[in-house]
Amino acid sequence: MRTRAFLILLLLVSGPAPAGDELTVAVASNFSRAAAELSAKFAGETGITVRISNGSTGKLYAQILNGAPFDVFLAADAERPILLERSGHAVAGSRTTYAEGALVLWSGAANDCLAALGDEHGGRVALANPQTAPYGKAAIEYLSAEGLWDSVSRRAVYGENINQALQFVATGNAAIGFIAKSQLSAPQLPKAACTWELPASSHSSLEQQAVLLARAADNKDARRFLDYLGSEAAHEVLARHGYGVSR
Amino acid sequence: MNIFGPMWLSVQLALVTTLVLVLIGTPIAWWLSQTKLKLKPAVQAIVAMPIVLPPTVLGFYLLILLGPDGAIGGWWVQLTGSALTFSFTGLVVASCVYSLPFAVQPMQNAFESLPKQHLERAWTLGASRLDAFFSVAVPLSVRGFVSGIVLSFAHTLGEFGVVLMVGGNIPGETRVVSIAIYDHVESLNYAAAHQMSLLLIGFAFVVLAAMFVINRRWSEG
Numbered sequence: 001m002r003t004r005a006f007l008i009l010l011l012l013v014s015g016p017a018p019a020g021d022e023l024t025v026a027v028a029s030n031f032s033r034a035a036a037e038l039s040a041k042f043a044g045e046t047g048i049t050v051r052i053s054n055g056s057t058g059k060l061y062a063q064i065l066n067g068a069p070f071d072v073f074l075a076a077d078a079e080r081p082i083l084l085e086r087s088g089h090a091v092a093g094s095r096t097t098y099a100e101g102a103l104v105l106w107s108g109a110a111n112d113c114l115a116a117l118g119d120e121h122g123g124r125v126a127l128a129n130p131q132t133a134p135y136g137k138a139a140i141e142y143l144s145a146e147g148l149w150d151s152v153s154r155r156a157v158y159g160e161n162i163n164q165a166l167q168f169v170a171t172g173n174a175a176i177g178f179i180a181k182s183q184l185s186a187p188q189l190p191k192a193a194c195t196w197e198l199p200a201s202s203h204s205s206l207e208q209q210a211v212l213l214a215r216a217a218d219n220k221d222a223r224r225f226l227d228y229l230g231s232e233a234a235h236e237v238l239a240r241h242g243y244g245v246s247r
Numbered sequence: 248m249n250i251f252g253p254m255w256l257s258v259q260l261a262l263v264t265t266l267v268l269v270l271i272g273t274p275i276a277w278w279l280s281q282t283k284l285k286l287k288p289a290v291q292a293i294v295a296m297p298i299v300l301p302p303t304v305l306g307f308y309l310l311i312l313l314g315p316d317g318a319i320g321g322w323w324v325q326l327t328g329s330a331l332t333f334s335f336t337g338l339v340v341a342s343c344v345y346s347l348p349f350a351v352q353p354m355q356n357a358f359e360s361l362p363k364q365h366l367e368r369a370w371t372l373g374a375s376r377l378d379a380f381f382s383v384a385v386p387l388s389v390r391g392f393v394s395g396i397v398l399s400f401a402h403t404l405g406e407f408g409v410v411l412m413v414g415g416n417i418p419g420e421t422r423v424v425s426i427a428i429y430d431h432v433e434s435l436n437y438a439a440a441h442q443m444s445l446l447l448i449g450f451a452f453v454v455l456a457a458m459f460v461i462n463r464r465w466s467e468g
Contacts, residue, residue, distance in 0.1 A: 056433070058433055058434055058435075059433045061435075062434070065435070124330075124333055124415070126415075129416065129430070129433075131430060131433070132433045156417070157333045157415030157417060158415060158416035159416075160411060160416075168333075168415065171311070171314055171316075172314055172315055172316045173310065173314045173315065173330065173332045173333065174333075
């Protein structure tokens with residue numbers, strides 16, 4: 001009796017049993033839905049389950065430096081993967097560009113996105129936190145170059161990541177927002193009154209890089225997942241989510 | 248970045264919230280302590296719910312209610328021209344909901360432990376109910392008020408999840424100290440995160456120790 005109680009206790013303490021073939025992938029928020037679709041397809045083809053952990057690129061980067069148990073990192077920039085490679089947290093030579101992102105102005109209320117952005121009384125402007133989210137940083141680069149930052153900074157609200165920035169503007173709490181083009185295909189997104197894609201030349205490139213993390217250096221499944229990102233099947237998914245792919 | 252800006256903003260938020268909570272919490276606590284209605288447990292449960300609910304639940308509904316299209320936010324827009332979300336005023340509303348039990352429960356406990364005959368004596372001497380409340384009930388419940396005030400202040404200072412959801416991280420307006428610390432940790436600026444965090448740890452210790460000292464004096468005296 002006592003042994004059985006002890007075994008039950010042990011079972012409870014040890015937590016969920018780890019599955020045999022399972023990868024943990026850290027994914028920048030803008031890519032969360034595309035990653036979910038890709039990992040489902042990947043699992044269908046290979047039988048390897050992929051667990052996805054979402055967050056801003058900067059936040060995931062900080063978590064990786066502090067020993068987070070991720071195998072692959074899909075960032076929203078090239079900067080953090082390069083830093084990880086240099087510091088030895090990522091496997092040298094594993095870094096690849098998996099997608100080109102684009103920045104979009106979105107409003108559920110204003111008919112003219114640019115006019116609303118320039119209007120001092122146009123309401124709150126949502127963007128992702130520029131310190132941790134590359135899409136937020138790109139938005140500020142655009143605003144500074146256009147001389148709009150002075151006016152917009154007084155109306156800016158910062159999402160913890162790009163998904164929160166979208167949530168602020170989709171709920172009408174912000175009048176207009178800088179979001180990722182990939183978010184336009186979000187199924188729950190209300191009807192837009194205006195959308196405007198920023199020219200790629202108006203901010204530094206949103207080249208999104210993937211990297212194999214040090215703890216997965218010998219993990220064949222993880223390498224297979226990275227290879228899969230460059231496959232035709234993956235490119236089809238990426239294009240559907242509004243990403244550019246370099247071939 | 249200036250570490251005192253977010254700290255001062257948090258202190259302001261906690262001060263205003265505590266003041267509002269004393270004003271609305273006292274009548275609620277008094278009513279709860281005196282009522283014999285069957286409804287009492289339901290009201291008590293509503294007051295206590297913010298302790299149990301995740302801040303995300305509060306944040307989610309506050310975001311909807313306080314937004315420009317929300318029931319409260321829409322009305323506020325008509326009144327003042329600006330929405331409640333992403334504003335200091337909005338944070339005060341959110342904090343009042345969030346910290347309500349921390350103000351009401353200690354006061355209610357104090358009111359409930361008042362000897363009934365003291366109040367009755369005041370009434371028979373011709374004091375009005377309000378008069379008796381302020382000249383008999385309040386002085387005898389100082390401990391409850393001190394606890395309620397200190398706990399709502401400290402709890403508001405430690406607020407994070409709700410602010411993350413309805414604040415929008417605006418410097419000088421909604422970037423309170425807990426959010427500023429989170430930002431610094433996320434962007435690996437550990438020096439600033441340490442400074443603010445240590446300041447808060449010291450502050451929390453001093454405030455709570457002071458409360459326990461005051462409470463002990465009162466129970467001895």
